[in-house]
Amino acid sequence: MNRIVRTSGATGRRVISRRGLLRTGAALGAGVAMPGLISRAAWAQDAKKLTFISEESSPKAQAVYDRINADFEKETGIKVTMEYPGFANIAQRVATLIASGTPAELVWYGTGSAMEVGLQDQLADVSDLVSEFDIPDNLRLVMNGKDRSVATSQQFVYGWYRSDLYEEAGIDPYSDWPGYLAAVEKLNNPPSHYGNVVPSAQSGASHLLMETMMQKNDAHWFALNDAGEYEVALDQGDNFSRVVETLEYLHQMHQFSPEGSNYGWGDLMSQYFTGRVANSYYVGARLLEQTLANAPDLAPKTKPISLPAKATDNYYLSVQGFHIGAGSNEDGARQYIQFFLNHPAYVDWLHSVPLHIIPAKREILQSEAYQDNDVIQQRMDVLEFLDSIWGKGRAPYYWDGDKLNPYVGVYQNDNLGGWMLAARNIGKQDAESVVREAAEQIRTKMADLR
Amino acid sequence: MANTNQAREGAWISAAIAPSLILLLIVAYLPILYALSLAFYDKSAFRPDMEWVGLANAEWLLAQKDFWAAMGRSVVFTLGTVGFQLAFGLFFGLLLNQAIAGRSVMRSLVILPYLLPTIVIGLVFRWILNPEFGVVNQLLLSSGLIDRPINFFGGIDAAMPSIIITTGWQYGSFAVLLILARLQSINPRLYEAARSCGAGTWRCFVDVTLPNLRTTLLLIALLRGIWMFNKFDLIWIITQGGPLQATETLPIYIYEIAFRDFDFGRAAAGCVAIFIILLLFSFIYFKFFNPTKEVEVNR
Structure with a gap:
């Protein structure tokens, strides 16, 4: 029989046996932990409860969520x-x-992040909701023939510029690559202010600039081979030349930018609204919102503009939507999405960051209800700009082919475009070797996928 | 009868210890054991299941040149920050041990950085050393010492030294506290005896102060070495391992495997690697720098 206590012969002290103590502790530990584990599992199965994680967390958005949830x-x-x-x-x-x-x-x-989850079969099929709400084709996320995302909104990557500085310098807003380069060179006057901002860090802000400009130059990360499979195309044929050309162009632009070797999204905005740069860019209109909040005098002079086109006029498209966790309270989640999108406060939710959260459907953008907002009324030029580029956006997972590219995460999670800019602009590596190294990094990661 | 009493007493002892043991088990040992076990599994963050892969994660990790590069940076960071803290602690410890005006206020002030939240220090230093708006660059520019701003946290060569100084500044107070406490407990007669033998300030420092500080300095080196090797927060707040991996130490590298590549299994193998390295470090420390030596000598 195993005893909890044994007597130490010489001293007569009572010594607790290690095994007995651990056994007692383990039993008590299990007793304490088990109800928690059971309740967690029960929570996941509870038809009367939903856990909802939202990327949008502005106070206005939270207030709308509270109303709709109640x-x-x-x-x-x-x-x-x-x-x-x-x-x-x-x-x-x-x-x-x-x-x-x-x-x-x-x-x-974002559907880009959701795609990674979907690839592991962790997202429920929402094809019925996509049909019900008539979600536009370019906003869909289709895996194995089934929709995994109910798109609610979208953003494009585009530029913002100081119209007053352009007028003072007597130059027109740019439309092509040479024009943009000439403009930023003329507007550059360091160290007090710079022509533009080219962040050169392994950050999302940096990556998206590279990826957008690659789209503008019809340069691709991957290409479909004869067997219909995606292969790395970064360092292949003419595409290689276009990627190198894009990187080299951004390197030239970097001569008229703060160094930006640790810049993130916040820096793109702060550099702009503090008057440090004449041109910046963003995914959507949050830059305008921050300029309105931090430098209201600059806001009327802050104009939207397409980043300059070269071979194409594509726009990097960021899509956001609802995603339902597979195996969770799927029915409850479906009810919620229907309720949310039919609720009158849905438009208020779109207004929580006006002109930044762009509705998925054009008719909503053009509706009176959507346009009934002070900021939008003041900045109808932004709305008209968005309307003019409607439908030109392409999500990254559909950029390299019509079939969904499951390998996008391999380079996007690493912000590889940002790494390329950092290696060229900060590390002073030549563009060709940077592109080749980036291609090898993708291949290594792909070979390593499990 | 005696056996029954002993058993009853033992049960009471077990019951009294059990809450602490359970707490320790839940908050310390279970997570460690879970992390250790994860290192032997293919565990994606996007799947609730996992698959046994044996030592494959460790093999993969050891084959990564990024892992070894991060290891090298961790060593540089640890040596740099610990060295800085020891120098900082020794300097201010000796200074505050002197009978100087405002000593009490200075003692309070010197502890301040240790009390500040890391996020505050990270953001404050980012501003102070900002190439465009930072006060340090403005002072250097206006004094003519430099003709263009230094990108302290964004320059490939400047980022690691800047992070080392920032971290060293925050945790130097810890060294000051320990060293000051030890200095105050040195028997003044030792100094009197040294002076009566003709020793000057320097000889007193070398022959009396330093030997008495030996244990304290080694303790600081051990504790700070372990903490600095595991340091994540301040580096992440300031540089996130950049620019171009210039400050990507092992904890940052492992975090990226876990939450950028979403591979918990390989990240756990990285954590085990850190654990083994620190275990070896502690073993060497206790084997070759016997910390009880000084105490025995004093007796």
């Missing part, structure tokens, strides 16, 4: 628990919940 609970009895991990952390939060076996019912974030 109405939803009143009507269905389903309680919605919100989480706002923020743009930088949402992918991690979603992943850790899946890894722990308690996926969130609903996640509202």
Whole structure:
């Protein structure tokens, strides 16, 4: 018989046996932990509860969520628990919940991040909702013939410029690559201010500039081979020349930019609204919102513009939408999406960052309800700009071919475009070797996928 | 009867210890064991299941040149920050041990950086050393010492030294505290005896102060070495490992495997690697720098 206590012969002290103590501790530990584990599992199965993780976390958006959620609970009895991990952390939060076996019912974030989850069969089929709400084809995320995302909104990557500085310098807004280069050179006067901003860091801001300009130059990361499979195309044939040309062009632009070797999204905006740069860019209109908040005098002079075209007039398209966790309370999540998109406050939600959260459907953009907003009324030029480029956006996973490219995450998660800019502009590596090295990095990662 | 009493007493002892043990088990040992076990599995962050792969994660990790590069940077960062903290601690410890005006206020002030949240220090230093708006660059430019701003955290060559100084500044207070406490406990008669033998300030420092500080300095080197090798927050806040991996130490590299590549298995193998390195470091420390030596001598 195993005893908890034994007597130490010489001293007579009572010594607890290690095994007995550990056994007791383990039993008590299991007793303490088990109810928690059971309740976590029960939460995932509970038809009257939803966990909703949202990337958009502005106070206005949160207020709209609260209104809609209260109405939803009143009507269905389903309680919605919100989480706002923020743009930088949402992918991690979603992943850790899946890894722990308690996926969130609903996640509202970018389809690019969601695609990674979908590739692991962790997203529910939402084809019925996509049909019901008539989501435009270029905003869909189709895997194995089934929709995995209900797009609610979108953003394009485009430029913002100081119209007053252009007027003072007597130059017209740019439309092509030589024109943009000439403009930023003329507007450059360091160290007080620079012609533009080319962040050169392994950051999302940097990567998206490279990726957008590659789109403008019809340069591709991948290409479909004869067997219909995606292969790395970065260092292949004419495409290689176009990628090198794009990188070299941004290197030239970098001569008229702050160094930006640790710039993120915030720096693109702060460099602009502090008057340090004449040109910047962003995914959407948050730059305008921040300029309105931090430098209201600059806001009327802040104009939207397409980043200069070369071989194509494509726009990097960022799509956001609802995603339902596979194996979660899928029915409840479906009800919520229907309720949300039919709720009158949906337009208020679009207004939480006016002109930044662009509706998925053009008729909403052109509707009176959407345009009934002070900021939008003041900046109808931005709305007209967005309307003029409608439909030209291409999501990265459909950029290299009509079939969904499952390898986008291999270079996007690493912000490889940003690394290319950093290696060329900060590391002073020549453009050709940078592109070749980037292609090898992708191949190594692909060979390593499991 | 005696056995029954002993068993009852033992049960009571077990029950009394159990809450602490359970807490320790839940918050310390279970996560460690789970992390250790993950290192032997293919565990994607996007799947609740996992597959046994044995040592494949370790093999993969050791074959990565980025892993070894990060290891090298971790060593540089650790040596740099620990060296900085020891120098900082020694300088201010000796200074504050003197009978100087405002000593109490200075003692309070010197501890301040240690009390500040890391996020505050990260953001403040980013501003102070900002190439465009930072006060340091403005002072250097206006004094004519430089003709163009230095990109402290964004320059490939400047980023690591800047991070080392920032981290060293924050944690130098810890060294000051320990060194000052030890200095105050040195028997003044030792100095009197040294002076009576003709020793000057320098000889007193070398022959009395330093030997008495030996254990403290080694303790600081051990503790700070372990903490600095594991340092993640301040580096992540300031540079996120950039520019171009110039400040990508092992913890940053492992974080990126876990939350950029979403591969928990390989990230866990990286954590085990850090654990083994620190275990070896501690073993060498205790084997070759016997920390009890000084205490025995003093007796």
